[in-house]
Structure formats: C-alpha cells, structure tokens
Amino acid sequence: MPAAAGTRHASLLSGAADRIVIERGGRRMAIRLPRHGVAALAAALALLGGWSIAAAGYVFFHDAVVAELRQRSNAASKGYQAELAAMRDALERTRTKGLVERSSLDDRLAEILARQAAIEKRQSRLDALADLGGGAETKDRSDITFSLKPAPMDGASAPEEAAPAPGLRSSALGEAEKVASALDAIELDQARALEGVALKTAERRRTLERVYDAARLRRPAVSDGRARGGPFEPLPAGSLTFETRAEEIQAERAAVSAYEAGLSRAPIRTPAPGASISSGFGARPDPFLGRLAFHAGIDFERDAGESVRATAGGRVTNAGWSGGYGEMVEIDHGGGLATRYGHLSAVLVRVGDEVKIGSLLGLAGSTGRSTGPHLHYETRVNGEAVDPMRFLNAGRLLAAR
Known part of the structure; x- marks a missing residue:
C-alpha cells in the first residue's frame, strides 16, 4: 500500500488528532477540525459506506427477485396454458365421442328403417304369392313399435338439439337393438313362409299335371320360348335371396295359372252333382x-x-x-x-x-x-x-x- 494512502487512512481511523492531513501528488494539506467534528465525519463516512453497500445489495436483490418472479410467472403461465390445452383436448374428445355415438345411433336407425321398408315390401310380395299358392302366413308381429325419431332427411332444417345424456343414448341404442332383433325374427318368418308357398305351389302344379295326363290333355306351354341349356348342378343352400326365390315361385305360379286356365275349359266337373x-x-x-x-x-x-x-x-x-x-x-x-x-x-x-x-x-x-x-x-x-x-x-x- 502507498505511504500517503497509509498516512491518510491512519489519520482518519485513529481519531486521536484534531486535524486531517491529506497528501496527494507530493502536496500535503492539513484541515483542523474540532474533536466532535472528526467523530461526526467518521460516522457520516461509515453511514455512507453502509448505504452504498445496502443500495448495491438492494439493487442486486431486487433484480434477482424480479427475475425469480418472472420465472415463476412464466412457469405458471405455461402451466395454465398446458392445463387449458388439456381441458380443450378433453372437451374435444368428449364432443367427438358424442358425435360418433350419435352418428352411430343415427346410422343404426337408418339401417332399421331401411330394413322395415324392405320387410314391408317383401310382405306385400309374400301376401300376393300366398293368395295364389294356398295361404302361407307369417306370425303377427304388429305389436313391434319403435319410438326413436330419425334425423331430418333431404336437407330439411331442424332446431339444434342438445346431445342426449349417456343414459338416454344407451337406452336408445338398446331399444334399437330390440327392434333389430324383432326384425330378424320377422325376416326368418318371411323366409319360412316363402318356402311354404313354394311347396304348395309345386304341389299344385304336380296335381294339375296329373289331371292333364289322366284326361289325356296336352299341357299348356309355359316356357317363354327362349332357348336354354347346360348340365344340371344343384344350387348351394342359402344362396338365393328373397327376391330371387320369389321370382322363381312367381314363375311357378305362372305355370299353375296356365294349367288352371286350360282346365277351366276342360269338362272335368259333373253335370249333375250328387247323381249316380x-x-x-x-x-x-x-x-x-x-x-x-x-x-x-x-x-x-x-x-x-x-x-x-x-x-x-x-x-x-x-x-x-x-x-x-x-x-x-x-x-x-x-x-x-x-x-x-x-x-x-x-x-x-x-x-x-x-x-x-x-x-x-x-x-x-x-x-x-x-x-x-x-x-x-x-x-x-x-x-x-x-x-x-x-x-x-x-x-x-x-x-x-
């Protein structure tokens, strides 16, 4: 440490003298102060030094606190954003699931309505064939009801409806499945009835053919005249649709009708009922x-x-x-x-x-x-x-x- 600095600091800190000597650049200057002035100056210098340290510390601490607060704020903000994003994703998943479930129900309803229409069409066809073939009947299932209303068709507008509660949606799906099961039973009845008509029609045709043979009458031509041929191969079971089978029976009925029409002019009834x-x-x-x-x-x-x-x-x-x-x-x-x-x-x-x-x-x-x-x-x-x-x-x- 330089001598001047040592002398200056020694004089300031000793507090024993009543003057202050300051040396700078080879020059010396002495300031005489009363003893209580020296003490006051020393105290002021000490206070100033402490304030400087405190101020520096405050600035440093303040910056650190602000940085910490900013860091925590940023972290919290990111956490909230992540939480909000997760909530939005959950809501979207719920909404999507609801739409999928509702779409699934709508699809099921559309399928059921289509099946009902097909069943009604088949029943009309079956009734007509049954009238011709001797009256095969299906079981009465008129008690089958379905109260769920399908979505508007053909672009018709309708008020926005709230998504049904899970319990209601589950109930609706359950009701739809009951109706689908009932339709299964009706379709099975119709298939059985159709085969009954087929058997009666075939039996009727065989009987009429025997009548023609017994009376030695020529059977009416029932072919459409188109040439056909090929080896016979049995049809695999279950390969015929209802409509295809109905068409076959209709063709058989056409033959029966032709036979019956021919016999209507054949003298096969008695002219004197009950007479010997x-x-x-x-x-x-x-x-x-x-x-x-x-x-x-x-x-x-x-x-x-x-x-x-x-x-x-x-x-x-x-x-x-x-x-x-x-x-x-x-x-x-x-x-x-x-x-x-x-x-x-x-x-x-x-x-x-x-x-x-x-x-x-x-x-x-x-x-x-x-x-x-x-x-x-x-x-x-x-x-x-x-x-x-x-x-x-x-x-x-x-x-x-």
Whole structure:
C-alpha cells in the first residue's frame, strides 16, 4: 500500500488528532477540525459506506427477485396454458365421442328403417304369392313399435338439439337393438313362409299335371320360348335371396295359372252333382231294340226338373230340339272339346251364350229317345265321342287335393 494512502487512512481511523492531513501528488494539506467534528465525519463516512453497500445489495436483490418472479410467472403461465390445452383436448374428445355415438345411433336407425321398408315390401310380395299358392302366413308381429325419431332427411332444417345424456343414448341404442332383433325374427318368418308357398305351389302344379295326363290333355306351354341349356348342378343352400326365390315361385305360379286356365275349359266337373250313373259309355243293349248298340255318352239318374250344369266354360253352339237327343244343349269348349246334354225338359240358354263352369243350362227330363227322366251326357274330341269318365275321373283327382 502507498505511504500517503497509509498516512491518510491512519489519520482518519485513529481519531486521536484534531486535524486531517491529506497528501496527494507530493502536496500535503492539513484541515483542523474540532474533536466532535472528526467523530461526526467518521460516522457520516461509515453511514455512507453502509448505504452504498445496502443500495448495491438492494439493487442486486431486487433484480434477482424480479427475475425469480418472472420465472415463476412464466412457469405458471405455461402451466395454465398446458392445463387449458388439456381441458380443450378433453372437451374435444368428449364432443367427438358424442358425435360418433350419435352418428352411430343415427346410422343404426337408418339401417332399421331401411330394413322395415324392405320387410314391408317383401310382405306385400309374400301376401300376393300366398293368395295364389294356398295361404302361407307369417306370425303377427304388429305389436313391434319403435319410438326413436330419425334425423331430418333431404336437407330439411331442424332446431339444434342438445346431445342426449349417456343414459338416454344407451337406452336408445338398446331399444334399437330390440327392434333389430324383432326384425330378424320377422325376416326368418318371411323366409319360412316363402318356402311354404313354394311347396304348395309345386304341389299344385304336380296335381294339375296329373289331371292333364289322366284326361289325356296336352299341357299348356309355359316356357317363354327362349332357348336354354347346360348340365344340371344343384344350387348351394342359402344362396338365393328373397327376391330371387320369389321370382322363381312367381314363375311357378305362372305355370299353375296356365294349367288352371286350360282346365277351366276342360269338362272335368259333373253335370249333375250328387247323381249316380245309370248307364256307361260304349257297348250296351239298346233300351228300345234290346240288341247291342254303341252308347256315345253316360246317363245320370236325374228327376225331371232337376238342374243340369255346364262341366266347363265355353260357348253354346246348339240349344233346342235335336232328334233322338230331344231338347239338347251343346257347348264348344275350344281346342276341339265339346259336350252335349240331352233329354232336357227345358233349355235355359241360347246359341252364342258364353257359359262358365257350373252355369245352369237347363232342367232334366225325358224328351227324345228316352225311357224316363235322366240326363244323357257326352264329351267329344274333334267331333268324336270319348268316354266322359276320362275327364270326370281327372276332375275327381283334382277335387281330392
């Protein structure tokens, strides 16, 4: 340490002298102070030094505190921001989940409504086929209700609805599943009923084919005329849809309808319901001459005045007196088929009349070459008399089904 500095500091700190000597640059200056002045100056210098230290410390401490506060504030701000972001994410996830669940419910409802429409369409088709095929029925499920309302369709506006509570949404989904299960049962019933119609239709067709064969009638053509072919291979079970199966049954029904239409003009019904046959077709002793003769028809026991009815539909070609037949009615049924009804006491139709199966033609009697009241009945194919029993037996086969 330099001597001047040592002397200055020694004089200031000793406090024993009444003057202050200051040396600077080789010059010395002495300041005389009273003793109490020296003490006051020393105290002032000490206070000034302490204030300087304190001020410096305060500045340093203040800066550190501010920095700490800023750091904590920044950290807190980041924490709040992160928390808010997490909350927003959670809300978005909840909203998205709600939308997904609601969308899932809407999709389920749309699916159910589509299935209901398809079931109604199938039921209409099934009812029509059942009416034709003998009446297969499905179980009555009219008690099935569904109260959930679908979302507006075709862009129609609707007021914004609050998302349903989880419990309500769960209940709605549960109700939808119940309806879906009920629809499953209905579809199964419809499939079974459809197969029932198919069986009845196939049985009806086989019966009609036997009738045609028994009557030795040509079956109506039921093909659409288009050429087809190929080896037969059985269809895998369950590979047919309802509509495809219904189309097959409809085609089968078309064949049945054609067969039935053909038989409507075939003389397969009796002209005298409940009457017994008194004389058959073919060779027999002539009732007047006693020798064998050809009987071109069959005779039904019938009291005078009892009804005589058409055995098939057709057009009346003769209505009146006709030699040995007496009062007679003849009907042309088409396809070369004709029937004759002889010995009538009264004729109730005129030539040109169109008649149906069972139409009243006249009343039984004993006109013409006859020994008593009865009905002489003939069937002719292309003008040739054939045994009426050929047709009547075929008709009995049909009636037995």
